[in-house]
Amino acid sequence: TGTLFLVPTPIGNLDDMTVRAIDTLRSVDLIAAEDTRHTGQLLSHFDIETRQISFHEHNTQQRIPELLEKLRAGTNIAQVSDAGMPSISDPGTELVAAATQAGIPVVPLPGPNAGLTALIASGLAPQPFTFYGFLPRKVTEQAATLTNWVHHPTTLIFYEAPHRLGKTLTTMAQVFGDERQAVVARELTKKFEEFNRGTLGELQAVAANPRGEYVILIAPGDGQLPVSAPQATGTVTEQVQAAI
Numbered sequence: 001t002g003t004l005f006l007v008p009t010p011i012g013n014l015d016d017m018t019v020r021a022i023d024t025l026r027s028v029d030l031i032a033a034e035d036t037r038h039t040g041q042l043l044s045h046f047d048i049e050t051r052q053i054s055f056h057e058h059n060t061q062q063r064i065p066e067l068l069e070k071l072r073a074g075t076n077i078a079q080v081s082d083a084g085m086p087s088i089s090d091p092g093t094e095l096v097a098a099a100t101q102a103g104i105p106v107v108p109l110p111g112p113n114a115g116l117t118a119l120i121a122s123g124l125a126p127q128p129f130t131f132y133g134f135l136p137r138k139v140t141e142q143a144a145t146l147t148n149w150v151h152h153p154t155t156l157i158f159y160e161a162p163h164r165l166g167k168t169l170t171t172m173a174q175v176f177g178d179e180r181q182a183v184v185a186r187e188l189t190k191k192f193e194e195f196n197r198g199t200l201g202e203l204q205a206v207a208a209n210p211r212g213e214y215v216i217l218i219a220p221g222d223g224q225l226p227v228s229a230p231q232a233t234g235t236v237t238e239q240v241q242a243a244i
């Protein structure tokens, strides 16, 4: 059988492509790419001529059997998304699950990721952390989701698109409170990389002229039970888990 390689790609700075990522994309038989035109630019930058096939959220179910068949026949395939690590708020999860179930070797390469890159420079506790990714878009659903995380005793990592940054930061301030410490990281690895650190109240100003890509990090909660939660029994750890 072939091997499924999971290959991270740059989140802005092409120099973040690893030597191994380049070698892998060059040596596999096929690249399953979220956007073949986007990946085509990366491939031509590094003089990689490997054939591509599209693999994105809208053709996942159709593509998985095709890709598994190729893998079973001995084809080595690299899966990439448009940026960063495949599967992290990106396509890939179902393919990996299907491949592992089919007994096909899956080899992950380390590489760029927006959440971890933001986390290590945030100044917030790097562990434990919770990676959430994209929140629901509707304000009511977003607020309801965030409410579950208010007391969660880990740093929280969210992704957000520029045109929703303002609304999301407003909702976060309402749910977590104006005084909660947070960090907004923007355009990581790019020319206009920027970190804004402060309270959620202070950080509302960051959304005045949103441009580029954003990671929002929230300082850990106090691990307390929400006031309205039913009384939990058991150890402190179980109570904290019941609260989060």
Ligand code: SAM
Binding pocket: 011, 012, 081, 083, 084, 085, 086, 087, 088, 089, 090, 112, 113, 114, 115, 158, 159, 160, 161, 185, 186, 187, 188, 189, 190, 213, 214, 215
């Ligand atoms: N797979 C990617 C990873 O490993 O980070 C994430 C892909 S997700 C579709 C795209 C989101 O990641 C953006 O909306 C933004 O929140 C975040 N992101 C990606 N690149 C970024 C960058 N250079 N600076 C800040 N955030 C970035």
